[in-house]
Amino acid sequence: MPSHVVEAVRTAAGQVFPRRSQGSTQLRRAISDHLAATLRLAVDPGTELLVTHGAQHGMSVALRALLKPGDEIIVPAPTYFFDGMMRLAGLHPRYVLSDESRGWDHDPEAIEAAVTPSTRALLICNPNNPTGFVPHRERLEQLLDVAARHGLIVFADESYERYVWDGPGYVPQMLLRERHPDLVTVTSLSKNYSFTSWRVGYVSAPAHLLEQIHRALEWDSINVGDVAQAAAEAVLTGPQEWIEPAFATMRVRRDILVDGLTRAGLKAVRPDAGVFTFVDFTTVGVRGRALENLLLEHGITVIAGDAFAGPGTHARILYGGAVADLAEVGRRLTRLTTQVQRR
Template identity: 65%
Template sequence: MLDRLPALSLADRAGHRPDPVPLAGVPVLPMPEHVVEAVRRVAGTPFPRISRGSPALRAALAGPLDADPERELLITHGAQHGMSVALRALLTPGDEVLVPAPTYFFDGMLRMAGARPVYVPTRAGDGWAADPQALEAAITPSTRALLLCNPNNPTGHTPTRSQLADLVDLAARHGLIVLSDESYERYVHDGPGYVPLQELRDRHPDLVTVTSLSKNYAFTHWRIGYVHAPGPLLDRIHAAFEWDAINVGDIPQVAAEAVVTGPQDWLRPAFGGFRRKRDLLLDVLGAAGVPVVRPAAGIFAFPDLGRLGTGRGLEDALLARGIAALAGGAFSGPDDHARILYGGPEDGIRELGCRLTGSGGRE
């Protein structure tokens, strides 16, 4: 039996508590008029059922990706759905998958595919970078894939091109498929920058990227993402997708096309402030004496809060202070760390510091 998704379970536990610190993740914005108008125009229009997704949306995505819209792109109900379908399509029961950790909540998806996740720890002292030697040492005759999160959730680590190439070369040597969740590609603040996995396909053909349009364009309520993979792999993923969902709703795809192809200025205020909020959170944590590796991307940091407890005890200690944060075990990482979101108002980040030091809110 699968456990619930950790973030949703925590939200239920936190929901009834008074005086919460207003932390938040990715922005969800009102749609601009050009998107609303595009949806209004087609709301009463019947569409042909195209299970790979709207040709217009795939064409809009294909150019920047240097992808074949007919053979290499599949529209899905968000990145999580895309990754879940891809894993079930490409793995068989008993397969092992290498996963540098901490990482996103892939565990349930892997187990639904019948696969066994093999978590290979990364270390704060290395900036949470994956260790190719440790990954190679974990390979067995049952290993079939390497699963990445780039930029990483929860650490905010972004690998350099050289680091990513080392991982792709490792997969090529051992005949492994590489899958990468790249849902935070637009949330990079500094560091080496985001390097798309598909830019390394000349080194190894079996690369599968899953991305969230919902996160990257601030409309998570529409639930739109896509899978980008070479034709032979995408054919397998597409077949599994048809059994899973048949096709994504047409209206959300029209909205996504309008968002991708239309003016982008409405996004700048929301996205432009994340680096400043990240820096504020680092200042707040530093003042509270909390060790943390500087995240280069995302809307989260992964500090060491072991002085408050570990695992569920750490989460409860934070909730008692009005802070909703998942302990590291939810990310298959160290349970004395926790993911702190900084997508909310700056006053909330300052209040978080007060709660951690006992100078504000409730104890």
């Protein structure tokens, strides 16, 4: 953390704070100002923002607050590990496979075809983890129109908003509120500000939904720790130059990994966002845990696609590491595929 954040933590550690279960007034105002300045998104800090212990906590609380056990929820896949929190809430996820031939684009017609009388919600990951797909504005409009026709709440995890390198660019669903009012967005400061150790994120939703989520959070954790919130306020309002160099190198790192995959004879959609590539390992001949173990034997850590409700023949590889390490991954994958071809 930069010095201004460390200093804010040092100061906050010696203070006593009023108990505000929705989050500190100063932090919610900082979030609102940030959304207005960076995304031209008007959010009322008093009624439309809730501070949480990261995006995962926010999503889990929101699902339990707004849905009831037995409800179905449609999820375009592959997607982040929402399965556990959905099942913890008693929900029944219905996964709809996205189109790999179109860059893992979501299919609104397939999503609408999956709606049943028990369906109550749609959950999207934008930008998508693990594929790096970023839906363009028209696609989001189509998804929200499906939700509006069937009275579905749309939950969106938009934790990788700053990690968009190519494609149509990130469009927050809240910019489309005129199409459908029942939208809930969770966001992670852990991703956007290297804030993993502090566990701070927030939920953005219209007042009629946020009130219910807020009540659920009070019974879940009362409130987020005040020292962590002070750090979050400092990281949002203070200098940004310390983190920009890391983002500036991400596109280069992505291309190094994707080029290495190509030389190894492996297929992968070049991701528009994130820090991950979703690689097709069909030619290797194993899948799931066996694929993970095989790659680990070659010193490469991955998560197989079936963990993301996607094909087990695929796996997610991260490109957030050092350039030299990414080049080494490419060389090791080439050795692996060469061995497979010689069998």
